[in-house]
Amino acid sequence: MLEVRDLSKKFGGLEVSRGVSLDVAPGERRVLLGPNGAGKTTLFNLIAGTLKPDCGTIRLDGSDITGMTVNQRARRGLARSFQKNNLFEGLSVRDNLALAVATGEGRTGSLLACAHDSAATLTQLAEIAAQVGLSAHLDWPVAHCSYGVRRQLEIGLALATRPRLLLLDEPTSGIGPEGVAAFNALIASLPRHLAMIIIEHDLDLAFSIADRISVLSEGVVVFEGTPETTRHSRQVRELYLGAFDD
């Protein structure tokens, strides 16, 4: 599904990605761990196309997407959520989701019809809203929503394009234990053919949702394995010293 080979990225003299390689299988759920500043978000930006790598290649379903723009990659089934909420601020939750659904379907160009009001869009919108727990908030202006609701919408926007590969950047940051439980349930409810990479700091959550775990440190993948082997890895334990014990 996704093959990342030897990606490197420098910001001035700072090497933020140093030869990162990563393979994600179709339907795989990969959790990306790593301390602050390890280069996790930068790796997402490289995969999504927001940043161009200095060298290395990215393949999606076998084809090289390294030279493609952000929107071309999205059209090929890649979706992402942002570490910092990145919503359509002046609009309602409904209009936010409708934009995402219609854009995901490529229905953006008609000068006469409005895809946002079509039955197909409304059905999908309702489905996504139910999945991320926003059914009761559809008419709210985003600006009036609580942080937790906005965080759910951030994920909803990424899901709404019906991606095949989903990148979630710290989806549970700042939402409290109830939110974490809801997120866990959401991931469990998503179709198994959807591949994901999730940046997560909560280790318990990581172990419960991941098929495999990669650990990034100082721009290098220092460990990769199943949740079970990760749990017992000395390397990981040193990075997250005191964060968990067994």
Add this chain to the structure above:
Amino acid sequence: MFYQTRAKNLTVLLVLGGLALYAVYGGYFAREIVVEIALLAMLAIALDLVAGYGGMISLCHGALFGIGAYLFGGLTALVGTPVWLATLAALAGTALFGWAVGAVTAGIGGIFFIMATLAFGQMAYVIVFEWRALGGDDGLAGIPRTDLAGIGLDTGDSLTFALLSLAALALSYTIAAIALRSSFGRTLTGIHANEERMRALGLNVRRHKAAAFALSAAIAGAAGLLAAQHTQYISPEYLVWTVSGEALIVVILGGIGTLAGPLVGAVVFVALEHVVARFTDYWHLVIGILLIAAVMAGGRGLYGEIERLLAPGPGTGKGGDGA
């Protein structure tokens, strides 16, 4: 998001109806004013489409107006192209120029975007000014009006031309409203609200901005070619950047991102220009004070006040539909 609300319906109908009555019962001078308002309102609608709903504050709309006028004037007066063909060519040519402006400036934000559109406008101005065949500084005369004798209309008559200008304004508003209500317009509003997110969702933002600019340019060009028919004479004055500035003043005064506001703005702007100028040379000062008041009152301009009167409630009186 744009909705053709009851307040918008009423505003548009009141403005159009009022102007039509003024043209019918006023004299020649009144009809000239009605044409002036109608064409300025068309230009302002074109600008509001990209500025209010797309977030692209353009300072080249005067030039688009002028390009429409010169394409039509040049083709009819110099080449002898039939009016209907010259009209289509002027619309297509202005749209093409607008498309190019939109495509080139799509990656530029903020003040640099404004400066880039200004540069495009100045470029068009210089070309028209220096092109000897177009008459340069002296302008171009002998431009015909559309011949509608076939359906019993004499476009040489001042009342007929005033009413036709109002019809063109109504058509422009309708086209803009339909476009804004469509997937295309919703997407444009999405770009205004969060361009990065639209890209992440899979939208080719540059292509969309260019298309929006082309549509806007076609409406501005239509206003320009009607202005050329109206005076039957054009000069590079049309393309001077202050025309773009005036259009922007009209949009902000009337209510940016409201679509109906530009009609109100155009009425007030032209009325002040003629009425206040009778008493004092400082009518720009009056416009300036009104503009400041419009911005201070929440940025929805005169239309925002109308909306508050017609349909009071939450969500009115603050910001444009596009924000």
